[in-house]
Every structure is written in C-alpha cells, then in structure tokens.
Amino acid sequence: MGGPRVGRNEGMSVEQQPLWVEEPAVRPRLPDPVRIAAVRAVIIVAATLIQAMVAFLCTLAGSWLAFPMVLSSVGSTVLATWGVLDVWVTRQVWNQRNGVVSMPSSTARKLRKERRRARRAARTAERAARIRSADGSGQRLSRA
Structure with a gap:
C-alpha cells in the first residue's frame, strides 16, 4: 500500500515545503x-x-x-x-x-488622430512664425 513509513522526526528535511503555493488570480477581485x-x-x-x-x-x-x-x-x-x-x-x-x-471605436481613433495632426501642424506653424519674427531673414540666430 505504499512506500515504507518513516518515523516522526526521521526523514524530515530542514527545509520543508510550504503548505500552499499562492498563484495569481485569474480574474480580478x-x-x-x-x-x-x-x-x-x-x-x-x-x-x-x-x-x-x-x-x-x-x-x-x-x-x-x-x-x-x-x-x-x-x-x-x-x-x-x-x-x-x-x-x-x-x-x-x-x-x-x-x-x-473599453476599446475605442475606429471612428473615435480616427478623429483623435486627425485632431493630433491639426495640433501638431498648428504648433509647427506657430514655431516657424516665432522664428521669422525673431530674425527677419527666417534664419535662427546663432549664439556664439
């Protein structure tokens, strides 16, 4: 009916196995x-x-x-x-x-992408206008 039985203190290792092993939950609480x-x-x-x-x-x-x-x-x-x-x-x-x-719909994603492009273009145009106003030639001034 099984292997030989070992006495209470015999055969016990110094490092015992834990009673249970915690596993991450499949679904959140x-x-x-x-x-x-x-x-x-x-x-x-x-x-x-x-x-x-x-x-x-x-x-x-x-x-x-x-x-x-x-x-x-x-x-x-x-x-x-x-x-x-x-x-x-x-x-x-x-x-x-x-x-x-939730996953955004493709329409919402497309609208966000267009708004982002418009903002980026506006920032680029504003930056170019600031550079032109700082120097009449449109070139950046180098600091030396």
Missing part, C-alpha cells in the same frame, strides 16, 4: 460595493429557497402554516429578484464611475 451586494443577494436567495421548500412541505403535509408560507414566499421572491437586480445595477454604476476598460 470584485469591487467592494459589488461584492457586498452579491453577498446580500446570495443570502436573500438562499432564505427564499428555504422558505419555498418549507411552504411546499407544509402544503404536502396539509398544515395550516402552508397558506401564510406561500404568501411570504411570493414576497420573498420579489425581494430576491430585487437583490439580484441590485447586484447588476451596483456593478454597472461602479463601472461607470470608476472607468470601465
């Missing part, structure tokens, strides 16, 4: 407001599912508690829907406020 909303939604949905199951079992058993449980389950379903929508809205708001990473 959710922002705090979104994570809080998600935890709240999970708790509400779990409580709603338990409540619905109790209502179903009370109905099967013919208990007087079945009708109030079914009514409260309907209310809890509305609350659970709100909780899930809250996560979605909180995530959208967080992305909008804190900047979502």
Whole structure:
C-alpha cells in the first residue's frame, strides 16, 4: 500500500515545503460595493429557497402554516429578484464611475488622430512664425 513509513522526526528535511503555493488570480477581485451586494443577494436567495421548500412541505403535509408560507414566499421572491437586480445595477454604476476598460471605436481613433495632426501642424506653424519674427531673414540666430 505504499512506500515504507518513516518515523516522526526521521526523514524530515530542514527545509520543508510550504503548505500552499499562492498563484495569481485569474480574474480580478470584485469591487467592494459589488461584492457586498452579491453577498446580500446570495443570502436573500438562499432564505427564499428555504422558505419555498418549507411552504411546499407544509402544503404536502396539509398544515395550516402552508397558506401564510406561500404568501411570504411570493414576497420573498420579489425581494430576491430585487437583490439580484441590485447586484447588476451596483456593478454597472461602479463601472461607470470608476472607468470601465473599453476599446475605442475606429471612428473615435480616427478623429483623435486627425485632431493630433491639426495640433501638431498648428504648433509647427506657430514655431516657424516665432522664428521669422525673431530674425527677419527666417534664419535662427546663432549664439556664439
């Protein structure tokens, strides 16, 4: 059933292997407001599912508690829907406020490139005008 067993202190190296190796996360962690909303939604949905199951079992058993449980389950379903929508809205708001990473469209990129060219041309023309006004011949004055 395996190799020979070694006693407690025998065979232990001075340098032991770590218990775990940390690896970088594949996806970044959710922002705090979104994570809080998600935890709240999970708790509400779990409580709603338990409540619905109790209502179903009370109905099967013919208990007087079945009708109030079914009514409260309907209310809890509305609350659970709100909780899930809250996560979605909180995530959208967080992305909008804190900047979502997006790729600019080719049209936006083209407009930016044209504006950059126009600014560069204006700077070049301004520089040439300053040089001409400093010296009537258009040549730079050399400092010696």
